[in-house]
Amino acid sequence: MTPSVHKTLFQLGGISKSFEIQCKTFQEVCLMVRKPALEVMEYLKQANYDHPTIRYILYGRKGTGKTLTLAHLLHYGFNKKWMLLHVPWAPNWTRRPREIAPSISREGRIDMPVDAAVWLQQFKSQNEQLLKDLDLRAQKSYTWSKREVTQEGEPLLSIADHGINRMKHASDCVAVILKELREYSQKGMFTTFVAVDGVNCFFRPTDVKRENKVIVPADEITLIRAFKKLLKNDWNHGAVVVTVDEIASPVGYRDSHMPKYLLGQEGFELFEPFIPICVENYSRKEIESCLDYFIDRLWIQTEEGRTPEGKEELIFISGSNPYRLMEICKSR
Amino acid sequence: MSAFTCVLRYPICKVFLLPKRTEKILKYEIFTNVMRISLSKHLSQTTLSSSLEDEEFRKLDLLTKGRQNRKGRQRGGVKTEILPPRYKRMPFDQDWNSVWPTAQSFKPSTVPLPLLQGFVKTGAPPDKYANTELMKIPNFLHLTPPTIEKHCAALKKFCTPWPKQLKTDEICDKEFPVEIITNDYCHAGPSIRDSRARIVTLKVKLSVLPLDYHAKDKLLRLVADRYDPTNDVLSITVDRCPLRKQNYDYACYLLTALFYESWKVEPWESEKTEADMEKYFWNGSRSQKAIVSTFRWMQGTVPYEVSETDILAQKVAEHYGEAVSSIYNNGESSETLQHYKDAACQLLNITQEKMS
Numbered sequence: 199m200t201p202s203v204h205k206t207l208f209q210l211g212g213i214s215k216s217f218e219i220q221c222k223t224f225q226e227v228c229l230m231v232r233k234p235a236l237e238v239m240e241y242l243k244q245a246n247y248d249h250p251t252i253r254y255i256l257y258g259r260k261g262t263g264k265t266l267t268l269a270h271l272l273h274y275g276f277n278k279k280w281m282l283l284h285v286p287w288a289p290n291w292t293r294r295p296r297e298i299a300p301s302i303s304r305e306g307r308i309d310m311p312v313d314a315a316v317w318l319q320q321f322k323s324q325n326e327q328l329l330k331d332l333d334l335r336a337q338k339s340y341t342w343s344k345r346e347v348t349q350e351g352e353p354l355l356s357i358a359d360h361g362i363n364r365m366k367h368a369s370d371c372v373a374v375i376l377k378e379l380r381e382y383s384q385k386g387m388f389t390t391f392v393a394v395d396g397v398n399c400f401f402r403p404t405d406v407k408r409e410n411k412v413i414v415p416a417d418e419i420t421l422i423r424a425f426k427k428l429l430k431n432d433w434n435h436g437a438v439v440v441t442v443d444e445i446a447s448p449v450g451y452r453d454s455h456m457p458k459y460l461l462g463q464e465g466f467e468l469f470e471p472f473i474p475i476c477v478e479n480y481s482r483k484e485i486e487s488c489l490d491y492f493i494d495r496l497w498i499q500t501e502e503g504r505t506p507e508g509k510e511e512l513i514f515i516s517g518s519n520p521y522r523l524m525e526i527c528k529s530r
Numbered sequence: 531m532s533a534f535t536c537v538l539r540y541p542i543c544k545v546f547l548l549p550k551r552t553e554k555i556l557k558y559e560i561f562t563n564v565m566r567i568s569l570s571k572h573l574s575q576t577t578l579s580s581s582l583e584d585e586e587f588r589k590l591d592l593l594t595k596g597r598q599n600r601k602g603r604q605r606g607g608v609k610t611e612i613l614p615p616r617y618k619r620m621p622f623d624q625d626w627n628s629v630w631p632t633a634q635s636f637k638p639s640t641v642p643l644p645l646l647q648g649f650v651k652t653g654a655p656p657d658k659y660a661n662t663e664l665m666k667i668p669n670f671l672h673l674t675p676p677t678i679e680k681h682c683a684a685l686k687k688f689c690t691p692w693p694k695q696l697k698t699d700e701i702c703d704k705e706f707p708v709e710i711i712t713n714d715y716c717h718a719g720p721s722i723r724d725s726r727a728r729i730v731t732l733k734v735k736l737s738v739l740p741l742d743y744h745a746k747d748k749l750l751r752l753v754a755d756r757y758d759p760t761n762d763v764l765s766i767t768v769d770r771c772p773l774r775k776q777n778y779d780y781a782c783y784l785l786t787a788l789f790y791e792s793w794k795v796e797p798w799e800s801e802k803t804e805a806d807m808e809k810y811f812w813n814g815s816r817s818q819k820a821i822v823s824t825f826r827w828m829q830g831t832v833p834y835e836v837s838e839t840d841i842l843a844q845k846v847a848e849h850y851g852e853a854v855s856s857i858y859n860n861g862e863s864s865e866t867l868q869h870y871k872d873a874a875c876q877l878l879n880i881t882q883e884k885m886s
Binding site: 241249250252431457458459467470471472474476 | 816817820821824827828850854857862863864867870871873874875877878879880881
């Protein structure tokens with residue numbers, strides 16, 4: 199992946215921190231081509247986009263590579279010039295929102311101005327070229343306040359800019375943009391690629407509290423509500439790829455890594471029918487090529503590490519888990 | 531050492547053990563006991579230097595040989611012979627029942643087994659002589675199989691013959707499906723009564739009872755954990771009445787009441803919600819509606835004839851329904867998820883490739 203593409207896609211999130219640091223050390227961003235990603239790409243090619251959007255759920259144990267598979271698919275979508283709607287790590291919105299404000303447009307809902315603005319920036323950076331080429335216009339006029347109005351026919355980019363500048367309205371801008379893009383997709387102008395990492399936090403209690411210390415359910419948060427509408431399959435010309443992660447759930451709901459358990463009843467019914475794709479630990483071939491890459495990058499420095507026995511030892515200690523392998527090679 | 535070892539049994543007798551060269555062992559004239567420890571000889575007759583037999587009296591030597599050997603006489607008096615313990619004089623094929631006719635506490639000299647019982651931190655487990663553990667615990671040496679055979683033979687004249695038609699267990703289960711279990715207790719004390727004797731357990735297999743789906747579900751809910759799904763047995767234990775007969779009648783009443791109640795359909799049962807359901811039913815669920823709407827949309831764009839799509843739709847929908855039900859009812863696992871994946875791919879017109 200070239201640095202410019204990497205910057206465009208993942209500047210504001212999408213790849214785990216440790217991997218980012220590793221990429222900086224190696225001075226290149228390299229993702230291993232693995233079976234789950236290839237499988238999804240195959241299905242994306244086969245899918246008929248006149249039919250309702252197909253949802254793909256990536257699931258697997260901790261550290262097996264779901265987020266990076268998602269990143270790979272995002273890159274694929276980028277190359278195919280699809281509209282990317284990417285939520286880098288959904289629990290950021292449910293657990294550590296940077297700021298909470300009661301919603302202006304609807305009573306009882308909660309807005310997250312800073313998070314929404316950050317997302318708009320990411321949206322712009324990921325889709326700038328495409329938006330310019332397509333020159334999408336708003337189909338309705340939206341009144342933000344007495345003085346601020348977006349007229350019908352104004353470009354969508356202006357709505358994004360408005361949201362970034364006026365953070366108070368950012369969440370609503372996000373909702374508007376998503377709605378508009380959905381309608382455009384249905385007309386068939388372009389394909390939309392929705393990617394959410396850790397989507398299971400949308401269906402569980404959040405850590406967000408109102409002023410009176412009452413916990414806000416996920417449905418009351420504007421951003422989450424807007425994205426949930428996209429996750430349904432009542433629109434077409436789109437593809438939805440999400441990951442469900444144990445870590446994304448609150449502490450009491452982490453018993454299993456299976457999708458139905460993590461999504462809960464509500465989430466499972468929302469996603470039906472979906473295609474579950476398991477992301478597993480490295481296979482023999484994969485882990486050997488990963489170790490060869492580390493050796494090539496001079497990451498494994500000791501002589502013993504480069505011998506076959508050393509490699510076997512590393513494979514055994516990490517249990518073929520990609521994350522653990524990365525951590526172990528970091529420390530040694 | 532030599533082929534057999536000798537053990538000093540009596541403190542007075544002196545036995546010289548000669549080194550390997552000679553195989554003979556010198557015996558003293560007065561009394562020596564040469565015993566061979568191997569078990570086969572344990573029960574057989576021991577060799578005495580003098581030709582003593584069990585039935586004859588021992589000779590009491592007064593002023594004869596003892597006087598002659600005064601010089602060599604030991605201090606503390608001449609000890610009388612101690613007979614060997616009984617187990618050494620037992621033949622193989624004796625009647626054990628006459629040796630141990632009733633329950634008795636353990637007698638080491640009578641039991642011919644080389645038992646060791648107990649734990650000593652350093653050393654071997656203690657043997658049977660003066661072993662309080664062996665004496666304390668109850669033994670069943672009075673109930674060996676030959677003894678029980680004798681008991682059965684004695685009781686036989688009071689019994690009626692087993693019905694000829696009840697040849698196998700299956701026929702017995704079929705003819706007598708209900709099993710009643712009661713316990714009897716005996717006390718050797720001021721009162722022979724035991725209150726535990728009133729407890730009655732009734733066991734029956736549910737496959738024997740004519741129950742439809744609703745009746746069985748209702749019965750299982752009423753009965754809770756008295757039902758064992760592994761062997762399909764309902765066990766009702768009753769102990770609320772003071773007499774066994776009363777408890778037995780109550781248990782039979784319970785079974786009857788359960789059966790008839792489970793067949794009744796109460797008006798409030800129609801208020802059963804999704805949370806009360808015993809398992810997941812795909813027909814009529816929200817999942818089915820979602821699938822049907824998805825499929826109809828997809829159908830609308832594919833130019834099939836109506837009849838074809840109906841058959842296809844049904845098959846695909848059923849396959850999907852099965853997959854979802856198995857996830858809900860049997861839990862998630864790699865197999866159920868793979869099944870679901872196949873069904874979903876079929877529904878969404880995606881062919882899965884088997885990639886290496």
